[in-house]
Amino acid sequence: MTQLTKPADRTWFERGGRHTLECRIQDFGPALENLDLSTYSAIDIGCAEGDITGWLAKRFRQVDALEYMDACYTKAHTRFKDNPNITVRQGDISTFPLSKDYDFVFFLGVLHFFTSEEIRQRLLRYCLDHAQHACFVRTAIHDFHVRDQRNLARLEHFVTLETLHSLAGDEFDIHVVDNGYLVTTERAVGDLVVYRRRSYNNPLPLLSEIYSTSAV
Numbered sequence: 574m575t576q577l578t579k580p581a582d583r584t585w586f587e588r589g590g591r592h593t594l595e596c597r598i599q600d601f602g603p604a605l606e607n608l609d610l611s612t613y614s615a616i617d618i619g620c621a622e623g624d625i626t627g628w629l630a631k632r633f634r635q636v637d638a639l640e641y642m643d644a645c646y647t648k649a650h651t652r653f654k655d656n657p658n659i660t661v662r663q664g665d666i667s668t669f670p671l672s673k674d675y676d677f678v679f680f681l682g683v684l685h686f687f688t689s690e691e692i693r694q695r696l697l698r699y700c701l702d703h704a705q706h707a708c709f710v711r712t713a714i715h716d717f718h719v720r721d722q723r724n725l726a727r728l729e730h731f732v733t734l735e736t737l738h739s740l741a742g743d744e745f746d747i748h749v750v751d752n753g754y755l756v757t758t759e760r761a762v763g764d765l766v767v768y769r770r771r772s773y774n775n776p777l778p779l780l781s782e783i784y785s786t787s788a789v
């Protein structure tokens with residue numbers, strides 16, 4: 574099991590809304606760090622300035638990144654323009670046609686930008702459809718108990734757990750990761766949801782083989 578540097582009971586907000594790369598990578602890093610990903614492709618949708626893109630590009634054969642905002646796109650594009658295995662494009666994922674499938678899709682911190690439930694569901698399905706092996710989604714999950722406790726008013730566009738599960742059907746194993754631990758869905762908010770496609774040749778092991786379950 575991976576050694577963690579932070580205790581499991583720190584909340585999303587106590588960690589500054591996960592504004593640091595270290596916190597975000599702590600959740601999905603353990604799933605990937607022992608895999609040889611050098612033959613696989615990935616896309617980082619909503620890459621901002623490209624922090625996660627850069628981390629992925631050190632491991633994957635090819636990383637595409639998509640960013641909507643001018644300022645972020647310009648920074649990411651400038652940062653990686655000489656990097657042969659990163660392609661940064663500007664576009665809105667709700668209208669951008671992905672021209673191919675990717676082994677791994679990263680859709681982190683973007684879904685709850687969309688005010689329409691119908692569009693959120695369509696986009697999640699779109700990402701799942703383009704993920705050959707796994708889709709990593711970080712979003713705000715609707716949970717009244719946690720929402721009341723943490724005053725999450727500013728996160729308006731929640732995705733319900735029911736939605737997250739119903740869209741994946743029987744095609745994926747679904748895991749929720751918080752602070753490097755697998756968590757029960759009751760306390761999942763702003764956490765990482767990993768959809769692992771149930772195919773016999775999936776390079777990503779079941780996450781229960783990698784992460785401990787949080788005792789909290």
Ligand SMILES: C[S@@+](CC[C@H](N)C(=O)[O-])C[C@H]1O[C@@H](n2cnc3c(N)ncnc32)[C@H](O)[C@@H]1O
Nearest residue numbers: 619620621640641642664665666681682683686
């Ligand atoms: C909260 S940041 C997350 C950045 C990064 N993925 C991470 O997890 O650290 C969300 C990013 O998604 C971008 N974004 C928002 N709506 C988008 C859209 N429709 N298409 C592509 N990117 C979008 C924003 O501009 C912003 O850079």
